[in-house]
Amino acid sequence: MAGYQLKLKRKQQVAEGTLALYFDKPDDFSFQAGQCARLVLVDPPETDDEGNGRILSLASAPAESELMFATRIRDSAFKRVLSALTPGAEFTLKGPYGDFTLPADPARELVFITGGIGITPVRSMLLQAMAESQGRQMTLFYANRRPEDAAFLDELTQACAISSHCMLVATMTQAGQSAQHWQGERGHVDKAMLNRHLTDLARPLYYLDGPPGLVAAMKTMLVDAGVAEAQLRTEEFAGY
Ligand SMILES: Cc1cc2nc3c(=O)[nH]c(=O)nc-3n(C[C@H](O)[C@H](O)[C@H](O)COP(=O)(O)OP(=O)(O)OC[C@H]3O[C@@H](n4cnc5c(N)ncnc54)[C@H](O)[C@@H]3O)c2cc1C
Numbered sequence: 001m002a003g004y005q006l007k008l009k010r011k012q013q014v015a016e017g018t019l020a021l022y023f024d025k026p027d028d029f030s031f032q033a034g035q036c037a038r039l040v041l042v043d044p045p046e047t048d049d050e051g052n053g054r055i056l057s058l059a060s061a062p063a064e065s066e067l068m069f070a071t072r073i074r075d076s077a078f079k080r081v082l083s084a085l086t087p088g089a090e091f092t093l094k095g096p097y098g099d100f101t102l103p104a105d106p107a108r109e110l111v112f113i114t115g116g117i118g119i120t121p122v123r124s125m126l127l128q129a130m131a132e133s134q135g136r137q138m139t140l141f142y143a144n145r146r147p148e149d150a151a152f153l154d155e156l157t158q159a160c161a162i163s164s165h166c167m168l169v170a171t172m173t174q175a176g177q178s179a180q181h182w183q184g185e186r187g188h189v190d191k192a193m194l195n196r197h198l199t200d201l202a203r204p205l206y207y208l209d210g211p212p213g214l215v216a217a218m219k220t221m222l223v224d225a226g227v228a229e230a231q232l233r234t235e236e237f238a239g240y
Pocket of ligand 1: 036050054055056057058070071072073074075076077078079098117120121235236237238239240
C-alpha cells in the first residue's frame with residue numbers, strides 16, 4: 001500500500017500531555033468512524049526500534065472536513081519528533097484499518113467504556129452517529145485520573161448535552177489531585193456505576209477500548225455482570 005501524503009496543518013494540546021494533529025483530508029481517502037491508520041513521519045531527525053510510524057485511531061469523524069489524530073506524548077523518538085513539529089511537516093498515512101466501527105443496525109443501543117487516550121475512536125463514532133442523526137441511544141463512560149487529563153471532555157459534554165440520544169458519564173480516579181472542583185462520578189467504572197446510569201445492562205452493544213489492561217478489566221467486569229461476550233466489541237491500544 002503506497003499511502004497518502006499528508007502535511008501537518010496544526011497541532012493543539014487537547015489535555016495535559018496529549019497532542020492533537022490536524023491534516024487536510026486527501027480527496028481519495030475515506031474511512032469508517034472508529035478505524036485506525038498508520039501515521040508515518042517522513043525523514044524524521046531520529047527514530048527507534050518501533051520505527052518512524054505508529055498505529056493511531058482516527059479521532060475525527062468522517063463527517064468532519066479535517067483528519068485528526070490525538071496521542072499521549074511520551075519519551076519515544078516518534079513522540080519527541082511529533083512534539084517539535086511545525087505546520088507543513090510531512091507524513092505518510094497508511095490505511096484505514098480495523099473493524100472497531102459502528103454496527104449496521106442504526107437502532108442498536110451502544111455503550112462505550114474507555115479511559116484516557118482510548119477516547120480517540122469513540123469521539124469519531126459518537127460524532128459520526130450524531131452527524132448522521134442516528135436514532136440509537138449511546139452512553140459513554142469515560143474514565144481519567146483528573147479532568148486535566150481528559151481529552152475532548154468539554155467538546156463531548158457539550159455535544160451530548162444538546163442530543164437526546166447521547167449520555168456522557170465522566171469519572172475521575174484521582175479527582176482529589178486536580179486543580180479543578182470535580183462534581184461528577186469518581187473511581188473506576190464498575191457494575192454499580194453502570195447500574196446507576198443504564199436501565200438494562202444485558203441489552204446494549206458494548207465498545208471497550210484503550211490500554212490492554214483497561215480493556216481486559218472492563219471485559220471481565222461485564223461478563224461477571226451477565227453481559228454476553230457476543231455483545232462486546234474490543235480494541236486494544238498495544239503500546240500502552
Ligand atoms: C488499533 C490501535 C489504535 C491505537 N490508537 C491510538 C491513538 O489513537 N492514540 C495513541 O496515542 N495511541 C494509539 N495506539 C497506540 C500507539 O500505536 C502506540 O503504541 C502508543 O502511542 C505508544 O507509542 P510510544 O511511541 O509512546 O511508545 P513506543 O515506543 O511505541 O512503545 C512503548 C512500549 O510499548 C511496546 N509496544 C509498542 N508497540 C507494541 C505492540 N504493538 N505490541 C506490544 N508492545 C508494543 C514497546 O516495545 C515499548 O516497550 C493505538 C494502537 C492500536 C493497536
